[in-house]
Amino acid sequence: xxxxxxxxRHLVRRRxxxxxxxxxxxxxxxxxxxxxxxxxxGLKFMVYLQKENIIDESGMPKERFSAExxxxxxxxxxxxxxxxxxxxxxFCASSLLAGMNEQFFGPGTRLTVL
Amino acid sequence: QQPVQSPQAVIxxxxxxxxxxxxxxKALYSVHWYRQKHGEAPxxxxxxxxxxxxxxxxxxxxxxxxxxxxxxxxxxxxxxSYSGTYFCGTERGQTGAxNLFFGTGTRLTVIx
Numbered sequence: 001x002x003x004x005x006x007x008x009r010h011l012v013r014r015r016x017x018x019x020x021x022x023x024x025x026x027x028x029x030x031x032x033x034x035x036x037x038x039x040x041x042g043l044k045f046m047v048y049l050q051k052e053n054i055i056d057e058s059g060m061p062k063e064r065f066s067a068e069x070x071x072x073x074x075x076x077x078x079x080x081x082x083x084x085x086x087x088x089x090x091f092c093a094s095s096l097l098a099g100m101n102e103q104f105f106g107p108g109t110r111l112t113v114l
Numbered sequence: 115q116q117p118v119q120s121p122q123a124v125i126x127x128x129x130x131x132x133x134x135x136x137x138x139x140k141a142l143y144s145v146h147w148y149r150q151k152h153g154e155a156p157x158x159x160x161x162x163x164x165x166x167x168x169x170x171x172x173x174x175x176x177x178x179x180x181x182x183x184x185x186x187x188x189x190x191x192x193x194x195s196y197s198g199t200y201f202c203g204t205e206r207g208q209t210g211a212x213n214l215f216f217g218t219g220t221r222l223t224v225i226x
Binding site: 033035041042043044045048056059091101102103104105106107108 | 116146148157158201203214215216218
């Protein structure tokens with residue numbers, strides 16, 4: 001029973017390039033959450049998605065960031081025209097149900113922008 | 115909306131006890147506790163629902179006081195493996211708002 005999978009685990013991009021982070025939730029989970037963690041800081045909520053729908057994107061920067069969770073395939077967090085400040089660990093979590101439910105975290109993608 | 119954790123850091127000797135607190139200025143619907151080791155993903159410890167419940171898992175337990183909008187994590191007879199950063203995550207409890215707001219974290223170091 002595979003857990004939450006994220007790839008790549010490490011991603012290096014130059015300023016101005018695009019970064020695509022993938023997340024495959026646990027089998028049977030249809031709720032996906034993306035969090036960002038800066039070094040030595042806590043996790044900050046970015047976006048909550050259910051299959052094909054964005055439920056809450058209140059934590060997403062207004063520009064350059066987008067997320068999707070298609071009917072088939074993994075959830076994608078896309079960062080366009082990356083800047084140095086985007087360097088962080090991006091974690092994806094999934095849950096079976098909405099609300100009052102354990103969120104299982106993936107191993108994270110560590111993005112470094114040169 | 116970010117909950118506040120205290121203390122920020124604590125150092126324990128093996129076998130000692132610790133309490134980590136998490137408080138919020140907003141009404142709490144549930145509280146989730148996670149432990150994260152350096153460079154790794156957060157690992158779920160337990161979830162507490164409103165109603166003042168307590169939960170325990172071996173030597174780690176927690177309480178949730180809905181009225182005071184706070185939760186406490188109790189670690190007894192600490193082991194070296196308990197070292198890590200502990201985060202509480204809170205839910206707002208509104209429809210569609212299932213994301214967690216995480217506290218600033220408490221760094222726990224257990225030494226021999």
